[in-house]
Amino acid sequence: MFGTSLHWTTFFYLLIDILIVLLTLYFSKKRVRTSFKRFLILGLLFITYNLTGGLLPYDSFPGPLILQYIITYGVAMTLCVFIIYYLYKEYDIVVLKFNSSIRNLAIFTTSSYIILFLVPYFLTNSLILARLLFTIPISVAIIIFLFIFYNRISNPRNANAFILRRNKLSMISVGCIALLPICTAIGDYQWFTFSVMNMAFFAITAIEIDRYLFFIENNTRMYEVFAFQKKQRDSTVQRKIIYEDLTRREIEVALSILSNLSYKNIAKDLSIAESTVSKHASNIFKKTGVKNRREFLKRFRKRKQIK
Incomplete structure (x- = not known):
């Protein structure tokens, strides 16, 4: 679309994300709370992700091609870490097994990107090889994290319906993050990759709406x-x-x-x-x-x- 690599599905998700952010701003203007700010930051990150990932790579973009991939991968990794941070706050988690605090997860993701993607790319000039070397280990690490997170929030005994729904939606969000490296390794199927990632945002949005309705009900x-x-x-x-x-x-x-x-x-x-x-x-x-x-x-x- 618009003479760029932007797929119509990505543009559609971009419009929905902008609408969600605008509605959040409207409903939160009289309630300045950290939770609203956190959700707004998440929404803005998804808008940035859809823009950069949808528009890039772009032939007329100034600078080398690798710079565009640094931007797109950087935004995607920041978004994934922030989603985990959001869920950590949701469940009052400080650290899970294997010392997986937000700080350590961010360091692990950044160092893996430099060592497993950038270095191989500059040595071989092969984007395909660099992508495989980066996405396969990251996929394994995220799948392990998925199981750890599931064990952390699963099996509440006397939970109400809201808590059970929140747990399921949270797992959908983490599952989408786990699928992102796999989608990247498969290839540039923008309609599929962006559908998966935006599903994580919609799941978290559903949590916030469900919470609001739960509070009204009670x-x-x-x-x-x-x-x-x-x-x-x-x-x-x-x-x-x-x-x-x-x-x-x-x-x-x-x-x-x-x-x-x-x-x-x-x-x-x-x-x-x-x-x-x-x-x-x-x-x-x-x-x-x-x-x-x-x-x-x-x-x-x-x-x-x-x-």
């Missing part, structure tokens, strides 16, 4: 919590109480506590450590002006008990 259960927070905010000066909104993770934990789940079961359902649940609960109690779990349940389950 709005009645959280009504007294939010109402009490507003009361705190309105009387901050008089009562010297510091007001903060509950984060989306704290809302999930609060809803689980209101369902009378133990911290151990909440940890299993949300695929986080029990100590992390305890930390979130402590923040919830501070923000809502109670001392402990018993007081929280007594105050905010009152409406449910009356019914």
Whole structure:
């Protein structure tokens, strides 16, 4: 399209991604939170990925051909690492097995690209050989990561439907990342490769929409919590109480506590450590002006008990 290598499917995904980002900006303009910023960055990275990967290589592009591949591969690797970072934040993960922190994953990806792609390319001047040397080891590493991530989030015992859907959609996102090196090794089938990668964005978008609907569905259960927070905010000066909104993770934990789940079961359902649940609960109690779990349940389950 437009006299470039841009495929019509890539252009279609580009328009959808732009629409999602614009809608996110519209709905988040009154709610400045880290989670919205993170999603916006993800959307902008996908737009950049579709543009660079769809338009390049371009014959009239200034500089050597390898520069265009450095740009496209660099954007793709940045996007993949950021998707993993996004999911780490989603599940409160700091590090998985084999010391796979975000920092180490970024270092591993960058060094592999330099050693296994750039060096062989400059030595042999063969793009096909360099691509194979890079994509095969990376594919193996990502597939191993896929299984590790699956074991980390799988088998919640008392999880609600939202958590189960989120786990499935998260696995789709990681699965798409695992398929990217394979798609690259197969060849320049832009319509297929970009369909796979944009599926990861759509899966994460579905998680965010599903979370929003889940919170609306449970709005009645959280009504007294939010109402009490507003009361705190309105009387901050008089009562010297510091007001903060509950984060989306704290809302999930609060809803689980209101369902009378133990911290151990909440940890299993949300695929986080029990100590992390305890930390979130402590923040919830501070923000809502109670001392402990018993007081929280007594105050905010009152409406449910009356019914």
